[in-house]
Amino acid sequence: MWIDFLRWAHIIGAAVLLGTGAGIAFFMVMAHQTKDIKVIAHTCRIVVIADWLFTASAVIIQPITGALLAVNIGWSLTQGWVLISLLLYIFVGLFWLPVVWIQHQLRNMAQAALKNGAALPARYYRLYKVWFFCGFPAFFAVLLIVWLMVTRPVL
Numbered sequence: 001m002w003i004d005f006l007r008w009a010h011i012i013g014a015a016v017l018l019g020t021g022a023g024i025a026f027f028m029v030m031a032h033q034t035k036d037i038k039v040i041a042h043t044c045r046i047v048v049i050a051d052w053l054f055t056a057s058a059v060i061i062q063p064i065t066g067a068l069l070a071v072n073i074g075w076s077l078t079q080g081w082v083l084i085s086l087l088l089y090i091f092v093g094l095f096w097l098p099v100v101w102i103q104h105q106l107r108n109m110a111q112a113a114l115k116n117g118a119a120l121p122a123r124y125y126r127l128y129k130v131w132f133f134c135g136f137p138a139f140f141a142v143l144l145i146v147w148l149m150v151t152r153p154v155l
Contacts, residue, residue, distance in 0.1 A: 003072050010065040014149065017058040018142050024050055025135050028103075032128060042105035042112040059096070063089065070131055080155030081148045088141045088148075097139035104132040 024047050031043035066085075067077065075082055109124045 006065050008070045010069055013058045013061040014146055017056050018025050019077055020054040037114050041110035048107050064152045081152050085145050085148045088145050092138045094140045095134045099134050102127050
């Protein structure tokens with residue numbers, strides 16, 4: 001029963017992490033493409049909230065449920081696919097932390113531009129590009145982690 005609960009919580013966490021990441025990226029890109037500061041400012045505000053509410057909670061839950069699962073099932077944290085998953089998780093975090101900071105900056109710049117009736121500053125576009133390109137390695141690493149979690153290959 002305990003292991004079933006841990007598996008369920010771990011799968012839910014993975015789904016939230018993957019789904020929220022993809023959803024945030026989709027809505028940010030769609031808002032950016034409108035070039036409408038009102039839409040961009042609103043979307044950036046919602047994205048920051050969603051990232052803290054959903055992504056951050058999944059980021060916390062995943063290593064806890066994963067470690068508890070490994071211990072209860074008898075897997076070593078240094079076992080091939082488990083270790084690779086943990087390393088990929090750290091890799092994802094190295095992209096996610098700057099992305100969170102960038103999202104706050106984008107939100108603040110968009111809200112300031114909207115309030116002042118000004119155009120988005122050049123810094124917004126530079127940071128948006130960094131945000132955009134940070135998403136790809138992180139997203140594919142999360143996909144690989146889910147694949148490792150499901151297939152548990154012998155490495």
